[in-house]
Amino acid sequence: xxxxxxxxxxxxxxxxxxxxxxxxxxxxxxxxxxxxxxxxxxxxxxxxxxxxxxxxxxxxxxxxxxxxxxxxxxxxxxxxxxxxxxxxxxxxxxxxxxxxxxxxxxxxxxxxxxxxxxxxxxxxxxxxxxxxxxxxxxxxxxxxxxxxxxxxxxxxxxxxxxxxxxxxxxxxxxxxxxxxxxxxxxxxxxxxxxxxxxxxxxxxxxxxxxxxxxxxxxxxxxxxxxxxxxxxxxxxxxxxxxxxxxxxxxxxxxxxxxxxxxxxxxxxxxxxxxxxxxxxxxxxxxxxxxxxxxxxxxxxxxxxxxxxxxxxxxxxxxxxxxxxxxxxxxxxxxxxxxxxxxxxxxxxxxxxxxxxxxxxxxxxxxxxxxxxxxxxxxxxxxxxxxxxxxxxxxxxxxxxxxxxxxxxxxxxxxxxxxxxxxxxxxxxxxxxxxxxxxxxxxxxxxxxxxxxxxxxxxxxxxxxxxxxxxxxxxxxxxxxxxxxxxxxxxxxxxxxxxxxxxxxxxxxxxxxxxxxxxxxxxxxxxxxxxxxxxxxxxxxxxxxxxxxxxxxxxx
Ligand code: HEM
Numbered sequence: 182x183x184x185x186x187x188x189x190x191x192x193x194x195x196x197x198x199x200x201x202x203x204x205x206x207x208x209x210x211x212x213x214x215x216x217x218x219x220x221x222x223x224x225x226x227x228x229x230x231x232x233x234x235x236x237x238x239x240x241x242x243x244x245x246x247x248x249x250x251x252x253x254x255x256x257x258x259x260x261x262x263x264x265x266x267x268x269x270x271x272x273x274x275x276x277x278x279x280x281x282x283x284x285x286x287x288x289x290x291x292x293x294x295x296x297x298x299x300x301x302x303x304x305x306x307x308x309x310x311x312x313x314x315x316x317x318x319x320x321x322x323x324x325x326x327x328x329x330x331x332x333x334x335x336x337x338x339x340x341x342x343x344x345x346x347x348x349x350x351x352x353x354x355x356x357x358x359x360x361x362x363x364x365x366x367x368x369x370x371x372x373x374x375x376x377x378x379x380x381x382x383x384x385x386x387x388x389x390x391x392x393x394x395x396x397x398x399x400x401x402x403x404x405x406x407x408x409x410x411x412x413x414x415x416x417x418x419x420x421x422x423x424x425x426x427x428x429x430x431x432x433x434x435x436x437x438x439x440x441x442x443x444x445x446x447x448x449x450x451x452x453x454x455x456x457x458x459x460x461x462x463x464x465x466x467x468x469x470x471x472x473x474x475x476x477x478x479x480x481x482x483x484x485x486x487x488x489x490x491x492x493x494x495x496x497x498x499x500x501x502x503x504x505x506x507x508x509x510x511x512x513x514x515x516x517x518x519x520x521x522x523x524x525x526x527x528x529x530x531x532x533x534x535x536x537x538x539x540x541x542x543x544x545x546x547x548x549x550x551x552x553x554x555x556x557x558x559x560x561x562x563x564x565x566x567x568x569x570x571x572x573x574x575x576x577x578x579x580x581x582x583x584x585x586x587x588x589x590x591x592x593x594x595x596x597x598x599x600x601x602x603x604x605x606x607x608x609x610x611x612x613x614x615x616x617x618x619x620x621x622x623x624x625x626x627x628x629x630x631x632x633x634x635x636x637x638x639x640x641x642x643x644x645x646x647x648x649x650x651x652x653x654x655x656x657x658x659x660x661x662x663x664x665x666x667x668x669x670x671x672x673x674x675x676x677x678x679x680x681x682x683x684x685x686x687x688x689x690x691x692x693x694x695x696x697x698x699x700x701x702x703x704x705x706x707x708x709x710x711x712x713x714x715x716x717x718x719x720x721x722x723x724x725x726x727x728x729x730x731x732x733x734x735x736x
Contacts, residue, residue, distance in 0.1 A: 182258045188588030189256045192263070192575065195249040202257040203233040204286070206400065229255070232264070236715040238563045242602040242612060252577055261591045263569065266599035268606065268647025269578035274567055274593060276655035278305070283657075284568040284592055289403045290495065292395070293432065294488025297660070298496060309660070311464050311481055312489055315457040316660050320365055321667045325538035327364040328671035331357040334373035336676055336733075344692030345733040346685055351506040351726035354672075358502040359389060359494075361668055366493055367438055368445070368456035386430045392494055394427035396718035402428055435487045457493060461486045493661070499720045500561040501665040505672055506723065507559040508551055510711050511614050513682045513731055514704055518616055522547050523736065526678040528636045536674065538667070545670045546641050550619035552669045556651040557601045558614060559711070561720035565595040565653060597650060606648035618642065678736075685732040694732055703730070 182200065189196050201208045212219075212233065219230035228245060231237050232255050237245075243266065245253070251267035265271060274281045282301040290299050297308035335357055339347045347353075356378065360371045371377060377389035386394075395402055401424055405412045412425025442458045465480035481489065512519050525547040530536050569575075569591045574584035587593075602611045607618075623638035652659035659665075676682075684703035689695060695703055706728065713724050723729065 182256065185256045185259065185261050185590070188590065189254040189261045191588050192254055192261075192585040193580075194263070194585065195253045197228040197232055197249075197253060197255050199229045199233055199255050199257045201233065202260055203235065203255070203262075208233070209235070232262075236563070236721075238596045238598040239714060239721055241599075243599040243604070246596065246599045246603070251579060252575065259590065261588060263575065263587070263591055263593045264596050264599075265575075265577075265593060266596040266603065267577055267579065268600060268645065270576050270647075271595050271600060271650065272647040272654060273576040274595065275565070275650070275653055275657070277572075278656045280572045281567040281569065281593065282571065284566050286566065289399055290492060291488060292399070292402050292406055292428070293435065293491040294482075294484035294486070296485065296488035296492040298492045299488075305657075307479070308481065308485070308489065309656075311461060311479075312457075313660055314464065315366070315460045316664060320456075321542075321663055322538040323365045324361060324664055324667045325542060325671045327361045327370070328357070328668045329536065329675050331360050331373055332672040332675035336679060338373065339733050340680070340735065345680075346689070346691040346693075347731045347733060348687075348727070348729070350509060350729055350731055351502075351723060354505040354509070355498065355502040356389070357672060358498045358505070358668065359392075362494065362497050365664070366457040366497070367490070368442065368459065369438070384430055384433065386426055388431075388434050391427040391430040391434065392498075393718075394424050395431055396495060396499070398424045398427075399719070431491070432487075435490050438490065439483065439486065458486070458490065461489065495719065496659070497661050497664065499718060499722065500661075501668055503561050503720055503722050504552065504555055504559075504665070504669060506726070506729075507711065508555040508669070508673065509676070509682060509731070510707055510723075510729060511555060511559075512551070512677070513684050514708055514711070515614055516681070516683065518551065518614075519677060519681055521617065522551060522673070522677050523681075525636055526674055528634060530674065530678050541674070542667055542670055544637070545674060546620060546636075546639055547616070548670045548673050549641065549666065550616040551673065552666065553619050553649070553651075554614060554616040557607075557649060558612070559714065559721060560597055560601065560651040561722075562651065562653075563596075563598050563716075563721055565597065565650075567593045567595070569593045595650075600648060600650065603648070606645060680733045681736055683732050683734075685730040687728075687730055689730070689732070692732075694734060707731075 182198070186196070186198065222230050231241055231245060234240070246266040252263060252265045252270065255262040255264065265274070279302070283299065287299040290296065295304070297305065297312045300308055335353050339345060356373060356376065359377045360373065363377065364370045378387050380387045401421065405421070405425070409425060409428055411417070412421050413429065415422070417425070438458055439462070442462055446459055446462065461481055465486065469480055512522070525545065529541060529544045569587045570589070572587055575587050576584050600606070604611050619642045621640040621642055623635060652662040683694060683700065684707040685693070685695060686699065686703045686706070710723050710725050710729050714721050715724050717724065
């Protein structure tokens with residue numbers, strides 16, 4: 182701790198001393214139990230109590246950075262965590278992937294094979310090049326169609342099951358995103374009512390349950406990854422055995438996907454439908470067959486393909502699902518923005534025909550504004566870590582041209598929630614949910630000479646560089662960004678073109694639309710659920726999704 186402190190002093194940044202590294206597994210187990218005691222600490226230690234919590238950046242927003250500055254050091258035994266919330270520094274760090282590579286802690290995600298999310302250097306170039314071909318406009322169009330199909334089925338279920346009262350909204354958005362990923366990514370179409378929830382022949386656990394168990398117990402999976410049989414041993418506690426079964430089943434699901442695709446590719450039908458798996462197999466197999474190519478540079482092994490399938494499931498489903506769940510809840514709380522969105526939907530969508538991707542998606546600017554505002558305040562990725570060992574200085578705009586030298590054994594963490602709620606970038610009401618901030622209204626009303634409607638003349642806001650980075654920026658920007666945007670727009674437009682939603686209460690009668698004090702009470706409870714969020718598995722999520730009760734009614 183003393184050595185870390187001496188190193189940290191060379192940075193000349195505000196210092197917060199922590200007697201323990203927040204990533205320490207033991208500390209993570211003990212901390213929730215002693216959290217009330219931590220609150221009693223004297224003022225100069227309270228910062229440590231805040232920062233040592235993994236969800237601190239979401240709860241604290243920009244408060245600690247407002248007090249201490251755009252960068253600070255959490256001095257811990259053996260390591261210094263440099264927290265950065267300076268838009269210029271963040272942009273420089275994220276655009277220099279070689280100088281600021283991903284740290285080793287990403288290795289935890291290599292459980293099923295090395296993949297684009299975890300590797301660095303030339304290996305990353307190969308993975309990124311091969312996986313990037315899976316994200317093109319054809320896939321976007323496929324994502325749009327499948328998202329509409331899933332959303333319509335979900336809505337019919339919502340409106341009929343309990344007369345519009347919905348208690349599983351958060352879970353249902355997960356099913357939708359898994360099904361969209363399955364269809365657009367893996368070529369397997371599923372029905373909302375069954376699909377990934379069902380246990381197919383030859384399995385003992387559904388695809389969804391196996392994936393969710395792995396995500397929630399990543400650390401345990403990693404600990405036992407050297408010997409899966411040990412996890413499955415009957416001498417192990419039941420919980421460990423169940424997670425072991427999830428790993429075994431998920432591996433089997435991926436083997437089946439690969440086998441099915443290899444078989445389908447030999448038939449005409451399989452060859453005509455590009456998806457993530459067959460694109461990866463085809464590119465890799467073609468490279469293998471080409472004697473002029475050094476295959477290790479141009480192909481992925483089967484293990485790497487599986488590693489990438491896993492990472493697309495991990496990175497591509499809970500992120501989008503939670504964004505949808507937060508957005509629907511926030512619109513239920515702030516009903517005025519439902520009206521605002523419905524105005525755009527009524528203008529853009531034609532009730533007589535199905536909305537097609539090319540002509541509809543680009544016009545849903547208010548819908549996108551709602552996504553951006555949701556991500557700004559409740560983005561699933563709360564921070565981005567980077568290794569600083571290959572670099573000499575921290576590129577802080579406030580210290581230019583004399584950037585502070587980075588001491589050895591330091592880890593940089595970019596604080597996304599602080600950046601997204603900084604009053605400097607987001608004005609006097611940075612914590613308010615106000616999607617209209619993302620739209621610049623037309624400077625003059627439509628005229629006869631220029632009859633464009635108000636909606637078509639609205640311009641999306643482009644925030645200053647580094648002040649809005651929910652998908653990161655630079656070469657390692659999220660490759661699924663457009664995938665998620667298209668999926669979000671399709672689901673939200675399907676739901677809100679047909680329905681309005683209001684908060685409800687567990688004790689309300691199905692179909693009852695609340696008013697007066699009961700509506701206020703329901704709104705307060707829903708706001709509580711939204712704010713009571715934390716790290717569930719690997720993304721920010723509501724901790725009590727089962728308490729979210731909504732009432733949908735047709736418009
Ligand atoms: C709202 C939805 C999403 C958000 C907010 C999001 C956010 C992010 C962020 C911040 C990163 C950078 C992480 C880092 O550098 O440490 C990232 C990387 C990544 N995301 Fe997403 N993501 C979303 C949806 C998706 C989807 C739908 C997919 C795939 C279907 C996906 C696949 C990936 C992959 C493979 C990477 C690693 C890329 C690389 O390192 O080169 N994401 N995402």
